[in-house]
Amino acid sequence: MGVWNTFVEGDNLAVMQGLAPGSIDLVVTDPPYNTGSLFSYVDDFRGADGGRAGRHAAWVDFMRPRLEAMRAVLAPTGALAISIDDNEQARLRLLLDEVFGEHNFLAQVVVNLNPKGRQLGGGFATDHEYLLVYAREARSCLLDARTSDTVDPADFGLRTDDGRAYRRLPLRNTNKKFNPVTSPSLHxxxxxxxxxxxVATTPFEGAVEVLPVFGDGRPAVWRWSRPRIDERPDDLECREIKGRQGARVDVFQRDWLESPGGRRKKLRTIWHSEEVGSTDTAVAELKQLVGHVFESPKPTGLVRRVLRTMPADARVLDPFAGSGTTGHAVALLNAADGGSRTCLSVNVAEPVRPGSNADLAGLRTVADITRARLRAVAEHVGGGLEER
Structure with missing residues (x-):
């Protein structure tokens, strides 16, 4: 088993330009949100005129070559997940459409990282940020937006005699686009x-004939073909129901909680803090390893959810590594599921604020924080750390 985490201190643009094209499966990153604070890259994006419009334009100019570099290092099957807040969300979305292609857009996820809402300042109590997800090439992307995380066993309240949990799904196709005219072989x-x-496709003693119909009595079609019904009789169930026009007999699929390959459900596009963690839990995670030395880290639960959408041997890149959350999440998930993911974290030597907790702890740059966290992760979680 190889080293899980690698850390490089330096300008991320230069580092990415030195990587082999197609050598990364997943980019997970959290770039600067352009809040007006200082940022120590050579191409500082505060803007020459110091005004808001200048800052926006300079931020876009700063991000464009880095997004182009991210796209260049992604494999054709790869994907990008990038965090942002309202300051630059609109511009980043347009920029990603330009660099990656609008047809490669996969999702804009709303992440509830601050459930209490920000109480400082005027206006609304903002309690969310965004996660923009793009494919390198949508047709070949390996990202699977289904997960076991959001499966609720309470949804499977029925039990067979041998104790297997399931729920009933109509065997008829409920989409009216599919009907005896458009899909005659399924009627x-x-x-x-x-x-x-x-249930069977041929008559048997005690059986009644059942045709697929919509709730209003109009002819419908089945979701399964005759051969599939014959192959999976134990996955079907006939029962009497009360319809709009009185009692009738219908056929249902038994949708099992414990299905082959594991039960998975499509991720929704609003992620709640109780599912993926919050800024508070992120601070606690970091504090447990190296102390309270970073103002707004991301929770590992958020990154782990993204990681689970890709294969367990994914090569991950975080070019704005910050406190090192992505590398931490990679190690935690590998330890949990036996995966062999690797993560390359990159951070510039941005000075921490004088007098901050990090400064008082002897960590002079954000790169020092990343390095300290990933060293602690290697010690407490495993997977090792290579530093370049």
Whole structure:
């Protein structure tokens, strides 16, 4: 097993330009949000005129070559997940459409990182940020937006005699675009016994003929073909229901909680703090390893959710590594599921604020914080650390 984490101190643009094209599967990163604070890259994006418009234009100029470099190092099957807040969300979305292509947009996720909402200043109590997700090439991207995290066992409240949990799904196709005219091969009778629950494509004793119909009685079609029904009779169930026009017999699929390959559900585009963590839990995670030395780290739960959308051997890059959350998340997930993910974290030697907790702890730059955290991760979680 190789080293899980690698850390490079330096300008991320130069580092990425030195990487082999297509050598990265997933970029997860949290760039500067352009809040007007100082930022120690050579191409400082505060703007020559010091005004808001100048800062926005300079920030875009700063990000463009870095996004181009991120795209260049991604494999054709790879993806990018990048965090941002309202200061530059609109401009970043347009910039990503330009660099990656609008057709490679996958999602704009709203992340509830501050459930209490920010109480300082006027206006609304902002409690969210965004995660923009783009594919390198949407048609070949390996990102799978299904997860076991959001599966609720309470949704599977039925039990077979041997104790297996399931729920009932209509076997008929509920989408009215699919009907006997558009899908004639899927409109056929089946036979079912509402007493025993048995379903078959041919008549049997005690069975009644069942045709697929919509709730208003109009003809519908099944979701399964005849051969599939014959292959999976135990996954079907016949029962009597009360429809709009009175009682009738219908056929349902038994959708099992414990399905082959594991139960997975598509991720929604609003992620709550109780699911992925908050700024408070992120501070606690970092404090446990190296102390309270970073003002606004991301929770590892957020990054772990992103990591789970890609294969367990993904090569991950975080060019704005900050406190080192991505590398920490990679190690935690590898330790949990036996994966072999690797993470390259890059950070510039940006000075910390004089008198800050980091400064008092002897950490002079943000790169020092990244390095300290990843060293602690290697010691407490495992996977080692290579420093360049």
């Amino acid at each position: 056929f009778p089946v036979w079912g016994d509402p007493e025993s629950g048995r």
